[in-house]
Amino acid sequence: MTTRYTDEEWLDIIDQAEKNLPLTPVVYKAPNLGSEAFAKTIDHTLLKLDATKEQVDAICEEARVFNFKSVCVRLKWVDLVVHNLRGSSVEMGCVVGFHEGTQDSAEKATEAKNAVGAGATELDMVMNYELLKQKKYSEVYTDIAAVRDVAPYPIILKVILETSQLSPREIVAGCKIAEAAKADFVKTSTGFNGKGASQENVRLMKKVVGDSMKVKASGGVKTVNDCVVMMEAGAERIGASSGVAIMEEARSPHKQVTREAGIVGVEGY
Numbered sequence: 426m427t428t429r430y431t432d433e434e435w436l437d438i439i440d441q442a443e444k445n446l447p448l449t450p451v452v453y454k455a456p457n458l459g460s461e462a463f464a465k466t467i468d469h470t471l472l473k474l475d476a477t478k479e480q481v482d483a484i485c486e487e488a489r490v491f492n493f494k495s496v497c498v499r500l501k502w503v504d505l506v507v508h509n510l511r512g513s514s515v516e517m518g519c520v521v522g523f524h525e526g527t528q529d530s531a532e533k534a535t536e537a538k539n540a541v542g543a544g545a546t547e548l549d550m551v552m553n554y555e556l557l558k559q560k561k562y563s564e565v566y567t568d569i570a571a572v573r574d575v576a577p578y579p580i581i582l583k584v585i586l587e588t589s590q591l592s593p594r595e596i597v598a599g600c601k602i603a604e605a606a607k608a609d610f611v612k613t614s615t616g617f618n619g620k621g622a623s624q625e626n627v628r629l630m631k632k633v634v635g636d637s638m639k640v641k642a643s644g645g646v647k648t649v650n651d652c653v654v655m656m657e658a659g660a661e662r663i664g665a666s667s668g669v670a671i672m673e674e675a676r677s678p679h680k681q682v683t684r685e686a687g688i689v690g691v692e693g694y
């Protein structure tokens with residue numbers, strides 16, 4: 426695996442990206458509440474280490490009922506999820522390097538390869554954010570590229586930055602490196618370390634990647650309002666262990682959404 430740029434070259438790229446950040450935030454449009462498009466933004470997630478077969482079966486059933494975008498689990502459950510989702514339009518997502526992100530690149534690549542071999546169509550890998558914090562940008566790139574290498578498109582590759590552990594500049598750096606490594610999404614959080622997704626971080630990530638990548642908000646997204654705030658900041662995917670509660674709330678009659686501007690809108694705003 427060759428490095429794409431030296432750490433010094435990465436510094437220039439990050440400086441430029443910071444300088445060129447758009448000043449005015451865009452408000453993106455969320456799909457109609459409770460619609461099929463809304464459900465198809467949600468990755469229905471079960472990532473705790475002590476998850477049971479019964480719980481995995483249950484989230485697959487829920488994903489079929491609500492027609493979520495994907496079910497997202499650890500590698501040990503991929504076979505079962507693939508089996509359970511057969512014949513549905515729900516994608517099979519697997520995490521890689523979860524949740525620390527500090528595993529060797531070879532270990533991450535093997536995990537990714539095994540997940541794809543078992544039928545995963547989407548991978549959510551944790552960036553080595555410890556290396557990023559040490560400004561070892563070239564190694565961070567190589568780590569992501571090692572996974573992309575064994576899981577080329579059309580496998581969807583999402584890179585989890587763990588934004589709660591990063592400064593805004595480090596978030597910019599993580600986005601630029603994930604973009605260069607040809608990932609499809611940058612994702613905020615694992616949900617297992619610090620604060621989860623925030624509106625500010627999603628907005629910053631979207632400003633950095635523009636149309637070249639998508640943004641996934643995850644960690645602590647538990648209500649319809651949380652989803653709408655993230656989507657309006659630029660998230661096109663939500664990772665949540667609360668997908669069922671979110672959909673039930675979204676489909677409840679006279680649903681009101683609290684947005685930045687106050688209480689506005691009902692279904693279909």
Ligand SMILES: O=C[C@H](O)COP(=O)(O)O
Nearest residue numbers: 615616643645664665666
């Ligand atoms: O994307 C995955 C996260 O682990 C979900 O976190 P959550 O349990 O706060 O929804």
